[in-house]
Amino acid sequence: MLASFSIFPLDKGVSVGKYVAKMIDIVDRSGLPYRTSAMSTVVEGGWDNVFKVLKRCHQTLMKGSKRAYMVITIDDRKGARNRLKGKVDRIEQVLKRKISR
Amino acid sequence: MLASFSIFPLDKGVSVGKYVAKMIDIVDRSGLPYRTSAMSTVVEGGWDNVFKVLKRCHQTLMKGSKRAYMVITIDDRKGARNRLKGKVDRIEQVLKRKISR
Amino acid sequence: MLASFSIFPLDKGVSVGKYVAKMIDIVDRSGLPYRTSAMSTVVEGGWDNVFKVLKRCHQTLMKGSKRAYMVITIDDRKGARNRLKGKVDRIEQVLKRKISR
Amino acid sequence: MLASFSIFPLDKGVSVGKYVAKMIDIVDRSGLPYRTSAMSTVVEGGWDNVFKVLKRCHQTLMKGSKRAYMVITIDDRKGARNRLKGKVDRIEQVLKRKISR
Numbered sequence: 001m002l003a004s005f006s007i008f009p010l011d012k013g014v015s016v017g018k019y020v021a022k023m024i025d026i027v028d029r030s031g032l033p034y035r036t037s038a039m040s041t042v043v044e045g046g047w048d049n050v051f052k053v054l055k056r057c058h059q060t061l062m063k064g065s066k067r068a069y070m071v072i073t074i075d076d077r078k079g080a081r082n083r084l085k086g087k088v089d090r091i092e093q094v095l096k097r098k099i100s101r
Numbered sequence: 102m103l104a105s106f107s108i109f110p111l112d113k114g115v116s117v118g119k120y121v122a123k124m125i126d127i128v129d130r131s132g133l134p135y136r137t138s139a140m141s142t143v144v145e146g147g148w149d150n151v152f153k154v155l156k157r158c159h160q161t162l163m164k165g166s167k168r169a170y171m172v173i174t175i176d177d178r179k180g181a182r183n184r185l186k187g188k189v190d191r192i193e194q195v196l197k198r199k200i201s202r
Numbered sequence: 203m204l205a206s207f208s209i210f211p212l213d214k215g216v217s218v219g220k221y222v223a224k225m226i227d228i229v230d231r232s233g234l235p236y237r238t239s240a241m242s243t244v245v246e247g248g249w250d251n252v253f254k255v256l257k258r259c260h261q262t263l264m265k266g267s268k269r270a271y272m273v274i275t276i277d278d279r280k281g282a283r284n285r286l287k288g289k290v291d292r293i294e295q296v297l298k299r300k301i302s303r
Numbered sequence: 304m305l306a307s308f309s310i311f312p313l314d315k316g317v318s319v320g321k322y323v324a325k326m327i328d329i330v331d332r333s334g335l336p337y338r339t340s341a342m343s344t345v346v347e348g349g350w351d352n353v354f355k356v357l358k359r360c361h362q363t364l365m366k367g368s369k370r371a372y373m374v375i376t377i378d379d380r381k382g383a384r385n386r387l388k389g390k391v392d393r394i395e396q397v398l399k400r401k402i403s404r
Contacts, residue, residue, distance in 0.1 A: 004342035006376065011216045014269045014380065017390070021397035028402055036404050037338055038390040039307035039345045039376060047156055055148055058177070067178040067216045071273055073309065073342060073374060074171040076163060077317065087320070087341040094324035099331055101339050105241035107275065115279065115314045115370045118289070122296035129301055136239055137303050139289040140206035140275060143241045168317045172275055172374055174208065174241060178216065188219070188240040195223035200230055202238050249358055257350055260379070269380040276373040278365060 001076035002083050003050045006040045007057055009065035019065070023057045030056075033084050040071070044084045102177035103184055104151045107141045108158055110166035120166070124158045131157075134185050141172070145185045203278035204285055205252045208242045209259055211267035221267070225259045232258075235286050242273070246286045304379035305386055306353045309343045310360055312368035322368070326360045333359075336387050343374070347387045 007023055008016045027034050027041055030053045034043045043050050054072065061068045077083070088101050108124055109117045128135050128142055131154045135144045144151050155173065162169045178184070189202050209225055210218045229236050229243055232255045236245045245252050256274065263270045279285070290303050310326055311319045330337050330344055333356045337346045346353050357375065364371045380386070391404050 002341055004340075008212070008271075010210070010212065010218065014213045016212065017393045018397055021394045024394050024402055025398055028398075034403055035340055036391055036394065036402050037307075037340050037343075037345055038305055038347075038387050039378060040340075040343065042340055042342045044341075047159060051152055051156070055152070058148060058175070062177060062179065065179075067176070069210075069271070070173075070175040070177075071376060072171075072173040072175075074159070074173075075168070075342060076159070076171075077168040078163065078166075084341050088339055090320045091324045091327050091339065094321055095328055095331075099327055099339050100337055103240055105239075109313070109372075111311070111313060111319065112317045117313065118292045119296055122293045125293050125301055126297055129297075135302055137290055137293065137301050138206075138237055138239050138242075138244055139204055139246075139286050140244045140277060141239075141242065143239055145240075170311075170372070174273060176241060185240050189238055191219045192223045192226050192238065195220055196227055196230075200226055200238050201236055249361060253354055253358070257354070260350060260377070264379060264381065267381075269378070272375075272377040272379075274373075274375040274377075276361070276375070277370070278361070278373075279370040280365065280368075 001047065001074055002042055002044055003072060003074050004040045004042045005054060005070060005072045007061060007068060007070040009061060010067040010069060011065055019061060022060060026057050026060060027053055035084055042084060102148065102175055103143055103145055104173060104175050105141045105143045106155060106171060106173045108162060108169060108171040110162060111168040111170060112166055120162060123161060127158050127161060128154055136185055143185060203249065203252065203276055204244055204246055205274060205276050206242045206244045207256060207272060207274045209263060209270060209272040211263060212269040212271060213267055221263060224262060228259050228262060229255055237286055244286060304350065304353065304377055305345055305347055306375060306377050307343045307345045308357055308373060308375045310364060310371060310373040312364060313370040313372060314368055322364060325363060329360050329363060330356055338387055345387060
């Protein structure tokens, strides 16, 4: 399955890059395939593997924060694999041109 | 923490009430405090308890579906409790009048 | 259509109830049918009416804030009306019992 | 501001790539800076420009669909620009290494 997520603290003011970077570091070291964009990070894996990483992110952030907000979207398609790259490839196939990714 | 979630199948056509009802049934039987609205269900509990229920919803739906989509938002505030009701009460206190809930 | 939304500032610290209350006040005075829960407010109306209210919320919050975050989910079903109440009624019909709302 | 969005029909079965491609085509032709990932497309611009594009996506999809679902997240930071690339650059600066994007 694909899980897109964003997580950030509410008590650290306007600049939260330092905290978000720590979250991406956790995902990066998890070994799961992922891609980070300006608004979220998409991770690919089974439910347990994905949520082990998301829980670690949440717990790490809450250690130093009084309030955190998280948004997760999940797209699970039976039998589908390598969707992190494949779903965008498919868009380009349909449009017969490259898009911004 | 508070977790708001929505989950539905993509391969069952326009009417998905039957599938969504099964998800609410799982939440209702979980024993966790919750509230269902037209767009999502908000559950209150610790990370493990909440995601045990959400995983059960996801797995149950995927048993009979080829593709499912899920949106989860989490608001975790250290030391805060009874926020399912308390957060809306607080809005009414600030506004000094009843709102639609 | 139904639009569920949450909006809050990132530069006001842990307690944002005062700011959220102002947003609900805007929705309440808009005349659109709505319901507020602990995690979001669901508004019912056409695209233009709904986004006029959401834009007013966003602009009002940004007047006094340096950074704001917003989550919106939309469910649009052709020909369907009174879904704010109707969707939850339907869940109870399927389950043949009352749920927590 | 940055707006991440996903939109898809509920009445077209498991494969919705054809419909999603049409949405990306609309964004691509809008002239707004954007990036598409496996789970969403992030667009950068002012409120009116962004929602003009999102409304066009929604209306185009609803022309041929009976029910559509949309998720939008917005991050607006006063005075900030070029955040589509800049936010991920900042993560790499903090971590002092390249990440998957």
